[in-house]
Amino acid sequence: MKAQDSSFTRFARRGPRLGLAAFALAGALACAVAAPASAAPDRINACGWNKGTGGERAFYEHCANDTNVWIQVKRWPRGDYHRCVGPGRTNLDFDATGAWYDSTYRGGLCSHPGDTGP
Structure with a gap:
């Protein structure tokens, strides 16, 4: 009869594989967090209202690719x-x-696009 593996022995055999997977995941997350936003070649803006930053004008990003829509623009004053x-x-x-x-x-x-209304 073959002796059964203890739970410690089974964990020890899985340990190196789990450790390598955890290390790879941590490395991938660190690279994703450390990469500056300017590194992305085609930055996609958020759909809808976008407040301009760094001298950029405010804009509206319409994310659908097959429709034209009416937006209401709020201005002050x-x-x-x-x-x-x-x-x-x-x-x-x-x-x-x-x-x-x-x-x-x-x-x-x-x-x-470009038409305006009251």
């Missing part, structure tokens, strides 16, 4: 307005303080 935007980045006014998709304005969808 001037008044708010609606604007039709297509897929991708749309630069906003210098005094824009917010922007969001407005599904209630003319049904939410529009035909001609």
Whole structure:
């Protein structure tokens, strides 16, 4: 009869494999955290309102690739307005303080990016 392995013996045999996997995972996480944002070749902005930073103007990022939508742009001290935007980045006014998709304005969808409404 073959003697059964003790739980310690089974753990000891798995130990080096688990240790190597944990070390590889820790290294991958460290590289991901340490990599600067500028290292990414094509930085994808967050969908929706993006406050400009470092001298960059505020913009709206429309992430769908097959629709044009109405957004409401909030400005201060001037008044708010609606604007039709297509897929991708749309630069906003210098005094824009917010922007969001407005599904209630003319049904939410529009035909001609750049059109504006009250």
